[in-house]
Amino acid sequence: MPQESDGGRPRRRSAASPSKSAGKGDQTKRTRRLRLIPLGGVGEVGKNCLLLEQGTDMVLIDVGVKFPEEELLGIDLIIPDLSYVAEHVEQLRAIVITHGHEDHLGALPFVLRQLNSAYPVPVYGSRLVLGMARAKLEEHRALALCDLQEIDFGTKVHLGSIRIEFFPVGHSIPDASGLIIESAFGTIVHTSDFKFGEMPQSGLDRLHAVAQHGVQLLLSDTVRIESAEPTRSEAEVAKTIHDIMAAADGRVILTTFASNLARVNSVMQAAHQLGRHVAVAGRSLDRNLGIAREEGYIKVPDDLLVSLDRAEKLPANQVVLLTTGSQGEPSSALGRMAVGEHRLLRIRQGDTIILSSSPIPGNEQTVSSTIDNLFRAGALVHYSPITPALHASGHASRREIGQMMDLIKPAYAVPMHGEYRMMVLFRQLAAEHGIPADHVLLPEIGRAIDVTQDGARLGGTVASGSVLVDGLTVGAVDHVVLRDRRALASDGIMVISAAMDRASGRLVRTPEILARGFLPAEDGQFLDEAVERIERSLRRGQPGELEYRIVGERMKESLAGFVYQRTRLRPMILPVIMEV
Numbered sequence: 055m056p057q058e059s060d061g062g063r064p065r066r067r068s069a070a071s072p073s074k075s076a077g078k079g080d081q082t083k084r085t086r087r088l089r090l091i092p093l094g095g096v097g098e099v100g101k102n103c104l105l106l107e108q109g110t111d112m113v114l115i116d117v118g119v120k121f122p123e124e125e126l127l128g129i130d131l132i133i134p135d136l137s138y139v140a141e142h143v144e145q146l147r148a149i150v151i152t153h154g155h156e157d158h159l160g161a162l163p164f165v166l167r168q169l170n171s172a173y174p175v176p177v178y179g180s181r182l183v184l185g186m187a188r189a190k191l192e193e194h195r196a197l198a199l200c201d202l203q204e205i206d207f208g209t210k211v212h213l214g215s216i217r218i219e220f221f222p223v224g225h226s227i228p229d230a231s232g233l234i235i236e237s238a239f240g241t242i243v244h245t246s247d248f249k250f251g252e253m254p255q256s257g258l259d260r261l262h263a264v265a266q267h268g269v270q271l272l273l274s275d276t277v278r279i280e281s282a283e284p285t286r287s288e289a290e291v292a293k294t295i296h297d298i299m300a301a302a303d304g305r306v307i308l309t310t311f312a313s314n315l316a317r318v319n320s321v322m323q324a325a326h327q328l329g330r331h332v333a334v335a336g337r338s339l340d341r342n343l344g345i346a347r348e349e350g351y352i353k354v355p356d357d358l359l360v361s362l363d364r365a366e367k368l369p370a371n372q373v374v375l376l377t378t379g380s381q382g383e384p385s386s387a388l389g390r391m392a393v394g395e396h397r398l399l400r401i402r403q404g405d406t407i408i409l410s411s412s413p414i415p416g417n418e419q420t421v422s423s424t425i426d427n428l429f430r431a432g433a434l435v436h437y438s439p440i441t442p443a444l445h446a447s448g449h450a451s452r453r454e455i456g457q458m459m460d461l462i463k464p465a466y467a468v469p470m471h472g473e474y475r476m477m478v479l480f481r482q483l484a485a486e487h488g489i490p491a492d493h494v495l496l497p498e499i500g501r502a503i504d505v506t507q508d509g510a511r512l513g514g515t516v517a518s519g520s521v522l523v524d525g526l527t528v529g530a531v532d533h534v535v536l537r538d539r540r541a542l543a544s545d546g547i548m549v550i551s552a553a554m555d556r557a558s559g560r561l562v563r564t565p566e567i568l569a570r571g572f573l574p575a576e577d578g579q580f581l582d583e584a585v586e587r588i589e590r591s592l593r594r595g596q597p598g599e600l601e602y603r604i605v606g607e608r609m610k611e612s613l614a615g616f617v618y619q620r621t622r623l624r625p626m627i628l629p630v631i632m633e634v
C-alpha cells in the first residue's frame with residue numbers, strides 16, 4: 055500500500071442532485087467548520103459511532119452494536135440510527151473501523167442496509183478487522199454493499215477533504231487502532247479503546263510527534279475512569295492461566311469473551327507449552343479463532359487444536375476446552391455444560407474451570423449462578439474476585455487517561471465511550487492535567503461538536519437515536535411492541551371471544567374469556583363476574599347501533615376496568631368477535 059492513498063468515492067452525485075445541496079450561504083458556513091457528531095457511544099457504553107462532516111464530506115468512524123438491557127424483551131441488538139447519514143449518503147466517503155469488537159464493528163451489515171447507498175461503501179480497517187467484518191457480512195449476505203480496504207498503521211487515507219491515519223494502540227484485541235484526523239481546522243486524535251500500559255512503542259512515538267505540532271482536540275476512551283488501579287497487563291494474566299493449567303490434574307475448561315483474541319492467544323500458548331490439546335466449544339469463539347489464525351495473529355501448530363469428539367477421548371490432563379459463556383449465558387456452551395444440557399460435554403469431578411473475564415455490570419447474578427452450578431457438578435472453579443489476575447481490562451484507568459492527556463496536550467478534549475458520570479469525571483481529570491473545564495465538551499448523541507478556526511464548541515443537532523434488531527427484523531419493533539411484550543411478561547394476557555348478530559348488533563351467546571399468565575383467571579367466580587360485567591356494558595347500546603369495532607372496544611374497556619379494580623393488574627386484553 056502506498057504511503058498516501060486516495061480513498062473514498064469520487065463525489066459522484068453531488069453535482070447531479072442540486073436539490074440536495076445546501077444554499078450558498080449555508081455552503082460557506084459548512085465549509086468553515088468540521089463537525090463531529092456522535093451517533094452512539096456517548097452517555098452509554100456500546101454502539102460506538104461518530105460522524106465527521108466537513109463541507110460535503112462525511113466519514114463514519116465505527117458502527118457498533120449495543121446489547122439490550124433486560125427490559126427490552128426479546129430484542130437481540132440495538133444499533134445507531136443513521137438516517138441523517140442515509141439522507142446524505144452520496145457525501146459519505148467511507149466507514150472507518152478502529153477494531154474488531156462488537157461495540158465498534160457489530161452493526162456494519164445492518165448499517166450498510168440502512169444507508170442504502172447506490173455504490174458499495176468503502177470500509178477501512180486493519181487486516182484482522184476486515185477478516186472479522188467479512189465473516190459477518192457474508193453471514194448477513196451484505197458483502198456486496200461495501201468495498202473492504204485494508205489499511206496499514208502509518209498510512210494516510212484521503213477521504214475527500216479529511217485525512218485519516220491509523221496508529222496502533224494497546225487493547226484486548228490485536229490490531230486495534232486509534233486515529234489521527236487531519237482537518238482544515240487542526241489535528242484531532244481519537245484514541246478509540248486503549249490502555250496506556252500496552253501501547254506499542256510505534257504508536258507512542260507517532261503520538262509524540264503529532265503532539266509536537268499541536269493537537270486541537272482529543273477524543274478519549276473514558277469507560278474505566280472510575281478505576282484508580284493501573285490496568286493489569288495481558289502478560290500477567292497469561293502467567294496466571296499458565297500456572298493454574300500447570301497445576302491441574304484433570305481437564306482445564308476456560309471461558310473468556312469470544313472477541314478477546316489477546317486472551318485466546320494466551321490460552322493457546324499456555325496449552326501448547328504444557329503439552330495439552332485445545333478443543334473449542336462455541337460458534338463465535340471458533341469463528342474468531344479461525345480468522346485470527348488465518349490472518350496470522352495467533353500462531354500455533356495445527357495439531358494443537360482437536361475436535362470436541364477427539365478431546366473426549368484424550369486423557370483428561372491433555373485437554374483444554376475453550377468455551378463461550380463468560381457471562382453465564384444459559385445458551386452458551388459453558389452455561390449448558392453447567393446444567394448438564396450440552397449435547398456432548400459434561401462437567402466431571404476433577405475438572406478445573408477458569409473464568410477469565412469479569413461480569414459485565416448487570417450480569418453478576420447470572421455469572422454467580424453458573425459458578426454455583428459448576429461447583430455443584432464437582433469442578434474446581436477459578437474466577438475473578440477470588441483470583442483477580444485472571445482478567446485484565448482492555449481500557450485505560452484514570453491514571454492512564456491522564457497520561458494520554460499529558461502526552462497529547464490538546465487544546466480541547468471530549469470524553470467518548472462512557473456514561474454521563476464518567477464524562478464528568480473526565481472533565482475533572484482534565485482540569486488536573488491543564489485542560490480547563492470550558493475546553494472539555496461533554497458530547498450528546500446527535501449533537502454536533504463544531505470545530506472552527508476559533509476552537510471547539512457544542513453545536514446543533516441532527517436526527518439520531520436507536521434502532522432495535524429483533525431476530526431478522528431491523529427497526530420494526532417500536533415502543534408499542536415493547537409495551538405489549540412488557541404487559542405480557544408482567545401481567546399476562548386475556549382473550550375475550552364473542553359472536554355478534556350482524557343485523558341486530560346483539561351478542562348471540564355469552565362471551566368466553568381465555569387467560570394465560572394471569573392468575574386470578576384460575577378462579578371461576580372471578581371469570582363469571584367479568585363476563586357479567588361485559589354483558590352489562592354491551593346492553594347499554596341501542597339495538598342496531600353497535601358495530602364490530604365498538605363492541606370490541608367496549609368489551610375490552612369493561613374487562614380492563616373490572617380486572618384492574620379487583621387485582622391492580624393490567625393484562626393485555628384481546629377482543630375477538632365473530633359476526634354471524
Ligand SMILES: [Zn+2]
Binds near residue numbers: 153155225247448
Ligand atoms: Zn474494544
Ligand SMILES: [Zn+2]
Binds near residue numbers: 157247
Ligand atoms: Zn469499545
